[in-house]
Amino acid sequence: xxxxxxxxxxxxxxxxxxxxxxxxxxxxxxxxxxxxxxxxxxxxxxxxxxxxxxxxxxxxxxxxxxxxxxxxxxxxxxxxxxxxxxxxxxxxxxxxxxxxxxxxxxxxxxxxxxxxxxxxxxxxxxxxxxxxxxxxxxxxxxxxxxxxxxxxxxxxxxxxxxxxxxxxxxxxxxxxxxxxxxxxxxxxxxxxxxxxxxxxxxxxxxxxxxxxxxxxxxxxxxxxxxxxxxxxxxxxxxxxxxxxxxxxxxxxxxxxxxxxxxxxxxxxxxxxxxxxxxxxxxxxxxxxxxxxxxxxxxxxxxxxxxxxxxxxxxxxxxxxxxxxxxxxxxxxxxxxxxxxxxxxxxxxxxxxxxxxxxxxxxxxxxxxxxxxxxxxxxxxxxxxxxxxxxxxxxxxxxxxxxxxxxxxxxxxxxxxxxxxxxxxxxxxxxxxxxxxxxxxxxxxxxxxxxxxxxxxxxxxxxxxxxxxxxxxxxxxxxxxxxxxxxxxxxxxxxxxxxxxxxxxxxx
Amino acid sequence: xxxxxxxxxxxxxxxxxxxxxxxxxxxxxxxxxxxxxxxxxxxxxxxxxxxxxxxxxxxxxxxxxxxxxxxxxxxxxxxxxxxxxxxxxxxxxxxxxxxxxxxxxxxxxxxxxxxxxxxxxxxxxxxxxxxxxxxxxxxxxxxxxxxxxxxxxxxxxxxxxxxxxxxxxxxxxxxxxxxxxxxxxxxxxxxxxxxxxxxxxxxxxxxxxxxxxxxxxxxxxxxxxxxxxxxxxxxxxxxxxxxxxxxxxxxxxxxxxxxxxxxxxxxxxxxxxxxxxxxxxxxxxxxxxxxxxxxxxxxxxxxxxxxxxxxxxxxxxxxxxxxxxxxxxxxxxxxxxxxxxxxxxxxxxxxxxxxxxxxxxxxxxxxxxxxxxxxxxxxxxxxxxxxxxxxxxxxxxxxxxxxxxxxxxxxxxxxxxxxxxxxxxxxxxxxxxxxxxxxxxxxxxxxxxxxxxxxxxxxxxxxxxxxxxxxxxxxxxxxxxxxx
Numbered sequence: 008x009x010x011x012x013x014x015x016x017x018x019x020x021x022x023x024x025x026x027x028x029x030x031x032x033x034x035x036x037x038x039x040x041x042x043x044x045x046x047x048x049x050x051x052x053x054x055x056x057x058x059x060x061x062x063x064x065x066x067x068x069x070x071x072x073x074x075x076x077x078x079x080x081x082x083x084x085x086x087x088x089x090x091x092x093x094x095x096x097x098x099x100x101x102x103x104x105x106x107x108x109x110x111x112x113x114x115x116x117x118x119x120x121x122x123x124x125x126x127x128x129x130x131x132x133x134x135x136x137x138x139x140x141x142x143x144x145x146x147x148x149x150x151x152x153x154x155x156x157x158x159x160x161x162x163x164x165x166x167x168x169x170x171x172x173x174x175x176x177x178x179x180x181x182x183x184x185x186x187x188x189x190x191x192x193x194x195x196x197x198x199x200x201x202x203x204x205x206x207x208x209x210x211x212x213x214x215x216x217x218x219x220x221x222x223x224x225x226x227x228x229x230x231x232x233x234x235x236x237x238x239x240x241x242x243x244x245x246x247x248x249x250x251x252x253x254x255x256x257x258x259x260x261x262x263x264x265x266x267x268x269x270x271x272x273x274x275x276x277x278x279x280x281x282x283x284x285x286x287x288x289x290x291x292x293x294x295x296x297x298x299x300x301x302x303x304x305x306x307x308x309x310x311x312x313x314x315x316x317x318x319x320x321x322x323x324x325x326x327x328x329x330x331x332x333x334x335x336x337x338x339x340x341x342x343x344x345x346x347x348x349x350x351x352x353x354x355x356x357x358x359x360x361x362x363x364x365x366x367x368x369x370x371x372x373x374x375x376x377x378x379x380x381x382x383x384x385x386x387x388x389x390x391x392x393x394x395x396x397x398x399x400x401x402x403x404x405x406x407x408x409x410x411x412x413x414x415x416x417x418x419x420x421x422x423x424x425x426x427x428x429x430x431x432x433x434x435x436x437x438x439x440x441x442x443x444x445x446x447x448x449x450x451x452x453x454x455x456x457x458x459x460x461x462x463x464x465x466x467x468x469x470x471x472x473x474x475x476x477x478x479x480x481x482x483x484x485x486x487x488x489x490x491x492x493x494x495x496x497x498x499x500x501x502x503x504x505x506x507x508x509x510x511x512x513x514x
Numbered sequence: 515x516x517x518x519x520x521x522x523x524x525x526x527x528x529x530x531x532x533x534x535x536x537x538x539x540x541x542x543x544x545x546x547x548x549x550x551x552x553x554x555x556x557x558x559x560x561x562x563x564x565x566x567x568x569x570x571x572x573x574x575x576x577x578x579x580x581x582x583x584x585x586x587x588x589x590x591x592x593x594x595x596x597x598x599x600x601x602x603x604x605x606x607x608x609x610x611x612x613x614x615x616x617x618x619x620x621x622x623x624x625x626x627x628x629x630x631x632x633x634x635x636x637x638x639x640x641x642x643x644x645x646x647x648x649x650x651x652x653x654x655x656x657x658x659x660x661x662x663x664x665x666x667x668x669x670x671x672x673x674x675x676x677x678x679x680x681x682x683x684x685x686x687x688x689x690x691x692x693x694x695x696x697x698x699x700x701x702x703x704x705x706x707x708x709x710x711x712x713x714x715x716x717x718x719x720x721x722x723x724x725x726x727x728x729x730x731x732x733x734x735x736x737x738x739x740x741x742x743x744x745x746x747x748x749x750x751x752x753x754x755x756x757x758x759x760x761x762x763x764x765x766x767x768x769x770x771x772x773x774x775x776x777x778x779x780x781x782x783x784x785x786x787x788x789x790x791x792x793x794x795x796x797x798x799x800x801x802x803x804x805x806x807x808x809x810x811x812x813x814x815x816x817x818x819x820x821x822x823x824x825x826x827x828x829x830x831x832x833x834x835x836x837x838x839x840x841x842x843x844x845x846x847x848x849x850x851x852x853x854x855x856x857x858x859x860x861x862x863x864x865x866x867x868x869x870x871x872x873x874x875x876x877x878x879x880x881x882x883x884x885x886x887x888x889x890x891x892x893x894x895x896x897x898x899x900x901x902x903x904x905x906x907x908x909x910x911x912x913x914x915x916x917x918x919x920x921x922x923x924x925x926x927x928x929x930x931x932x933x934x935x936x937x938x939x940x941x942x943x944x945x946x947x948x949x950x951x952x953x954x955x956x957x958x959x960x961x962x963x964x965x966x967x968x969x970x971x972x973x974x975x976x977x978x979x980x981x982x983x984x985x986x987x988x989x990x991x992x993x994x995x996x997x998x
Contacts, residue, residue: 019736070736116526129529133556137563144567438536
């Protein structure tokens with residue numbers, strides 16, 4: 008019978024341990040007998056009597072382990088390998104007796120989680136790219152929430168991702184929904200046939216919630232991060248996301264939601280959209296697109312949702328959003344201006360375009376028109392829309408969707424300004440967001456209106472809630488408490504901006 | 515692209531815990547990483563990300579780890595330090611830890627230096643010895659620079675007997691263990707300490723040399739593997755390993771013609787010293803790790819050592835450099851009459867045992883001494899399992915019954931230490947902070963993290979330089995001229 012033998016020098020094992028291994032390997036198919044013995048004179052005698060002290064074992068000393076396998080020719084090498092593995096052992100601690108050490112690194116997280124597919128990273132910006140690189144090298148896709156990541160590091164991360172065929176959503180990526188699983192800030196949206204990709208976190212959340220409200224659902228939503236559509240990055244993730252959705256059998260309609268991209272990136276994205284083989288609803292805020300064919304250009308978040316729903320249903324006309332009555336505010340003659348205090352950057356941008364179309368010029372820290380740039384820390388002037396989620400507000404402090412302190416403080420300051428007619432607020436629900444936004448905002452809204460009232464003014468506070476009834480906070484309950492505090496709610500960001508414009512029309 | 519949609523999403527969450535809550539609520543499996551800034555600053559974190567998963571570093575580490583695993587240290591004999599330890603000159607003392615001069619030495623180290631001066635006859639009393647040291651008349655050099663290791667103060671003076679080991683072509687040395695109580699390695703230097711050292715040089719050393727010549731060389735890895743199964747971790751507990759070595763040597767002592775009274779004294783001494791094997795085991799670890807040292811690009815730690823003032827590490831791919839930080843005060847249990855205020859800073863080359871995957875790393879094998887780490891065998895298991903997260907592999911020659919006979923964690927990786935923020939765990943004795951007192955207790959200690967962050971930065975620089983050098987050599991290659 009064929010045999011294979013080898014000696015492991017200076018390899019002490021207790022005889023019980025050796026018998027255990029020999030027994031386990033002996034049950035393998037094609038293996039007749041396994042002998043694992045230390046090379047003591049007594050053991051060598053045992054083998055010699057059986058004629059088994061072959062050349063490979065002849066020189067074995069007492070401290071050496073003799074390994075001998077008998078069986079079918081093709082079973083011998085695998086058996087030797089299995090013996091090596093069994094001798095190396097695996098750490099098996101007695102069950103239930105010790106506290107499991109929480110993972111301290113991505114490597115430990117991967118060891119803990121079988122079949123890990125993605126790393127969700129929200130560490131401070133200066134450390135974020137390093138964590139992303141580690142995740143990519145481990146073969147994980149990356150959702151990178153962190154902002155304040157140096158541009159060169161973002162480039163390095165996306166270069167590595169491209170070379171490893173992995174997707175990097177971010178940095179500064181606010182949201183994603185992958186097969187219904189929320190990443191970052193995301194809402195509990197019904198699953199459906201509409202896929203979303205975009206460089207606009209809150210914009211994507213709003214579109215997904217409007218789609219949900221209209222009775223349709225979302226297949227996947229892929230965030231790209233705010234800088235992806237700039238020339239320096241070139242839309243790498245936008246194009247990769249578009250390609251993923253184009254190939255995904257569960258996606259019938261694709262929506263692109265983006266802040267104004269660099270012209271070259273817009274062009275590339277449009278070309279990819281035309282070639283993708285599915286209907287594409289394209290919103291490039293403030294940079295209207297040439298439509299035609301399978302590409303449906305839209306100008307607002309509301310239109311993006313309604314058009315996508317219409318296309319998904321094979322209908323011609325987009326469903327209309329319900330009209331809202333303007334609040335019956337009795338404005339004093341001094342009250343002429345709008346003040347938007349947004350936690351979502353896209354809402355801030357969209358409002359500026361809606362108001363521009365209504366003949367209103369808006370100052371902003373994230374200006375749609377560079378002539379109206381408001382420096383950081385400067386007070387509002389005339390019509391103003393502030394993005395409180397911009398980098399300059401979030402260095403060293405939480406995002407305004409988690410921490411309302413900065414926004415309520417500004418709300419109360421604006422309420423004292425006799426020139427203010429209306430204050431516009433977004434309220435974002437969903438996973439990752441504050442557990443009870445109404446609990447933070449409602450008292451501030453009450454106090455703001457009371458402050459104005461004490462000065463003889465009727466201040467309009469209006470806005471919208473981005474969320475669904477399946478969100479942990481509950482859309483209906485949150486809306487009810489905000490209305491009770493005196494806030495007027497529109498069905499969505501676009502409708503809220505239009506409503507605000509109507510209030511100051513002609514003043 | 516690697517599939518993102520086709521399979522259930524399983525997420526490693528790094529950062530905000532609330533984001534992990536959302537995933538869990540949606541039913542996705544999630545591993546929650548308890549993140550802290552790796553190395554404490556962005557530059558180190560970036561260097562770490564470059565080194566982790568780098569193919570050339572991984573290959574270098576495999577080579578270094580294989581060399582460590584393949585080493586076969588053998589105890590060959592006992593000699594006199596001045597005759598056998600390479601580079602040990604006259605008026606020179608070897609000491610534990612990274613380089614240090616007299617001015618920066620702590621109490622235990624100074625006490626041991628003074629004792630060694632008396633032993634060698636360089637000075638007649640303490641004051642004269644101290645004055646010599648202050649005048650710079652004694653040369654100090656780390657044991658580690660001479661293929662040697664010594665526990666606690668680790669003083670090796672020219673006349674001392676030393677263990678002689680060999681592994682492949684490399685040799686390793688250590689001094690002989692004096693036992694417990696008033697001993698030089700803890701800084702004691704009274705007349706009884708010097709008298710015992712004289713006896714060790716005159717009687718014990720020669721007797722052991724003869725015994726080893728009679729029994730033949732002792733293979734150390736099998737002996738150490740057995741001792742692990744008998745409850746030693748071979749740093750703070752050496753009862754089993756000392757017994758196993760004693761068993762090997764006793765007949766040799768009797769057969770080798772050692773005079774009867776001396777033989778009895780030697781056997782009594784060995785019988786009464788449960789730390790007899792410590793120095794042998796340390797030298798074996800030194801031999802195994804020296805085999806792994808010097809692999810370009812490798813991030814494997816080849817030495818951890820303390821001089822009572824600084825904690826230092828050496829790394830395979832970083833040459834002869836030490837990366838140091840302040841030595842800590844160990845946390846542990848004190849002998850009656852002593853307390854934390856008496857403890858000196860961490861000292862000794864004995865952390866070479868942890869570097870080689872035993873000692874604190876094999877705590878799960880030594881339930882008898884778990885009092886040092888919180889008193890339960892479970893804590894001992896956790897200590898060993900935790901160290902698997904900072905090591906490159908496991909040593910199949912050193913297995914741990916309580917962990918299903920898995921190998922002890924082996925090959926500390928600088929990258930994984932910084933990535934996890936988990937510092938290696940070290941079992942240690944505690945010396946008194948003043949010279950001349952001795953041991954006050956035992957416990958555990960951790961290296962300062964800056965040793966590892968400095969090493970990481972240096973290794974990342976080297977990796978960058980090597981990458982640039984490769985680019986230069988390929989781009990600057992002169993074009994070949996066509997044959998005329």
